[in-house]
Amino acid sequence: DVVLTQTPVSLSVTLGDQASISCRSSQSLEYSDGYTYLEWYLQKPGQSPQLLIYGVSNRFSGVPDRFIGSGSGTDFTLKISRVEPEDLGVYYCFQATHDPNTFGAGTKLELK
């Protein structure tokens, strides 16, 4: 199975700071069709997860442009510029390139 390693496990930030989360895969996530099925989700406290980024760098409908996904192959990053209170929660990366699909273990973003 593909293992997604997220770092850091937790991240303490001040509102307005930038935050960066890494997701490293044990195998390349580029599919044979050339697409990379790497997504990012945010689970706010007490809520269902919500899609932020798909295809490495495409923001989902309604996601603010302070969320920026990047990377290729096995190395991916989610950057959040100017963290706001509604950004707090647990971030997960997810790959749907390989079967079985897998999630990273999560990164908790909290206030300092």
Next chain:
Amino acid sequence: EVQLVESGGGLVQPGRSLKLSCAASGFTFSDYNMAWVRQAPKKGLEWVATISYDGSSTYYRDSVKGRFTISRDNAKSTLYLQMDSLRSEDTATYYCASQYWGQGVMVTVSS
């Protein structure tokens, strides 16, 4: 407004069965692959199964293969998860997901 509403969860004894449903509205259900994802209490997310938009292909994690069956009825815009031979380690909140996620339904497997 997009809505995914799961139902069918509850407390069940080990070895018994349960069938989850997910009623979709607000988008063209038949255009999208759909998945079930679960989250054990205080744990991370775990992909369970995916079904293609037309129901022709299904995929499962190893631990549920042969016990769980994902299906869909596009005429009713509804996704299903038949869960047989349930084990204590299947205890979790189960989410129906596409680009949007439902609110989740709790399944507890215990004697």
